[in-house]
Amino acid sequence: MKIRKVKPEDCKDIWIWRNDFSSRKMFKNNKLISWSDHLKWFSKCLKDEKCFIYIGYLSKPINIGIVRFNINQSGNSASVSLNINPEFRKLGFGTQILKKSILEFKKIYDITLIAEVFSENIPSIKCFNKSGFNQIEIKNDLLILIKN
Secondary structure, three states: OEEEEOOHHHHHHHHHHHHOHHHHHOOOOOOOOOHHHHHHHHHHHHHOOOEEEEEEEEOOOEEEEEEEEEEOOOOOEEEEEEEEOHHHOOOOHHHHHHHHHHHHHHHHOOOEEEEEEEOOOHHHHHHHHHOOOEEEEEEOOEEEEEEO
């Protein structure tokens, strides 16, 4: 598996994964996202200098998931989110894409990374733990994990 920064042609895959029922259950906003709203969000992310999205892919190419980093206002930390193509879940790709994306992101910004994961999302918690994140607190059923 390899990673690269997302491109405009990745937009549809990311939208499909985002609206997958299992994915939506693990997002704070669990509503279906319209195509037009997704296009606006994706376009904004591509232009935002504080947003980095990496996509993992196999050689065919087959996209297998994304990792997004959003740098906070002060620039001293970034939130991290992960979403895997439903066809490739439970195969170990989440940890691979997360670790590789962190390495790429840290070449640019060596700042603290923060992930918020619902306590019932055991696969994501394991993925973040295997990638060096440690739980620091629980807020409203969300585990707050950090990696320095």
